[in-house]
Amino acid sequence: MREPTFLVLTALAEEPRHGYAVIEDVATMTSGRVRLRAGTLYAALDRLRVDGLIEVDREEVVQSRLRRYYRLTGAGEQSLAAESARLRLQATIAESRLRTRRTTLGGATA
Amino acid sequence: MTTLELRYRRLLRVYPAAHRAVYEEEMLGVLMAGSAPGRRFPTPADAMDLLRSGLTARFGRVFETQRRTGWRDAAAIVALLTAVLLAAIAARRLGQGLQLMGEGDAMRALGVDGLLLLDVAARSVAWSVTAVLALLGRPRATAIMATVAGLVELAAQVGWSVRLRGAFEVPWQLTAVLTAVTCAIVAVRAHSARESLGRRGVALAAVAAGAAVLTGRLNDFMPWWLTSEIWFDRDQSFGLPSPIVLMIGVLLLAALWPAPAPLRRRTIALLAPVAAAAVVRASFYRNYLDTSRYIDQAVLKTALMLAVTAAVFAVGVAVVRRRERATVR
Numbered sequence: 001m002r003e004p005t006f007l008v009l010t011a012l013a014e015e016p017r018h019g020y021a022v023i024e025d026v027a028t029m030t031s032g033r034v035r036l037r038a039g040t041l042y043a044a045l046d047r048l049r050v051d052g053l054i055e056v057d058r059e060e061v062v063q064s065r066l067r068r069y070y071r072l073t074g075a076g077e078q079s080l081a082a083e084s085a086r087l088r089l090q091a092t093i094a095e096s097r098l099r100t101r102r103t104t105l106g107g108a109t110a
Numbered sequence: 111m112t113t114l115e116l117r118y119r120r121l122l123r124v125y126p127a128a129h130r131a132v133y134e135e136e137m138l139g140v141l142m143a144g145s146a147p148g149r150r151f152p153t154p155a156d157a158m159d160l161l162r163s164g165l166t167a168r169f170g171r172v173f174e175t176q177r178r179t180g181w182r183d184a185a186a187i188v189a190l191l192t193a194v195l196l197a198a199i200a201a202r203r204l205g206q207g208l209q210l211m212g213e214g215d216a217m218r219a220l221g222v223d224g225l226l227l228l229d230v231a232a233r234s235v236a237w238s239v240t241a242v243l244a245l246l247g248r249p250r251a252t253a254i255m256a257t258v259a260g261l262v263e264l265a266a267q268v269g270w271s272v273r274l275r276g277a278f279e280v281p282w283q284l285t286a287v288l289t290a291v292t293c294a295i296v297a298v299r300a301h302s303a304r305e306s307l308g309r310r311g312v313a314l315a316a317v318a319a320g321a322a323v324l325t326g327r328l329n330d331f332m333p334w335w336l337t338s339e340i341w342f343d344r345d346q347s348f349g350l351p352s353p354i355v356l357m358i359g360v361l362l363l364a365a366l367w368p369a370p371a372p373l374r375r376r377t378i379a380l381l382a383p384v385a386a387a388a389v390v391r392a393s394f395y396r397n398y399l400d401t402s403r404y405i406d407q408a409v410l411k412t413a414l415m416l417a418v419t420a421a422v423f424a425v426g427v428a429v430v431r432r433r434e435r436a437t438v439r
Contacts, residue, residue, distance in 0.1 A: 018136075019136060019137070019139070019140040020139070020140045020143045020144065023140065023144065037155065037156055037159035037160075038137050038140045038141050038144070038156065038159065038160065039156075039159035039160040039161075039162060039163030039164065040159055040163060041140070042133050042136075042137055042140075042163065043163045043166065043167065045133075046129070046132075046133070046167075065135070065138070065139035065142070065143075066135040066136050066139055067136070067139060068136050
């Protein structure tokens, strides 16, 4: 799973959100490191919809603009859980190797 | 509508219509919400992102939706069948040449006895090796050997054309050769034809090849109209593929029958241009006898044949895609 996809699923795991709210949430979540652009966001949303990982929750018109809210499906929840577990495992391995390396280097932490 | 919105709308045209119908208004909302007040032009980063994503949606999807749907597997089958067919045609000519030699013709060229048979011998060996490699499930070697065999065919065509001072057989095999080489290259990462066709399919293809070798060689036992390749009327002004050629076609279709329907459809779509070339060639029969000694006529006919086969290919692919789009929805 690519990072934008993972981040979009994470944003929708909290509550149904519309496109711009997803962009804002992803920016907040990553402390501004990732700011999704519209093209990238809708490529991810379209693919996730086709794969059945998200679905449309509701539509609103605000100041004559269409807002479509998306929510996570059961399959989306499972997919996000699996990806989180995979990333956690990778992070754990990386941390344990870094610890070993520090011990080998005589406790140097910098 | 503001200038900025108009410009975003123009940029969004890069997306396919189906995508725009679903997402355009929503994307405009997001793009406008993310723009600084008073801005008149899209930011270069946004514009690049839209162009990249739009083009991916337009072309990437076509590629992606067709990528895992068996075209490569179909290409593997077609590479095998066309290689078998071309090997059979060359083997038949080699047989005829050897028979003539047996009857006392030296088949002499450039002062060397039997040299006239070099071309057909090289063709039959090259296509036979290609077919065997395809059967053994060695796709990379098949692609290399098919390319070699294609070059041998090309060299033979040019060689004969020079030798006969501009006489140039309208080569319906050209379509088969192009099909075989292209399919063998496309099928480098595909399931092997043997996997897709099963034993029975391979056996039927072998019978079809046997029939192709024997076409025109059974005149002693059967009426000519049954065994010659082309079935033409009394003054040879119009020709059609003969019953034995149609029977070979039926055998090939029977070989395909056990394959899953999408694979079968694709294989037929890829083989259709070869069949079309054979029909066009048959209808040239009289003209071919009379006028193909003139290179301009031959070039025209070759161009016509390639145009017809390309059109048949395009229609075949479009029919497969349209039919499956209807099924998916």
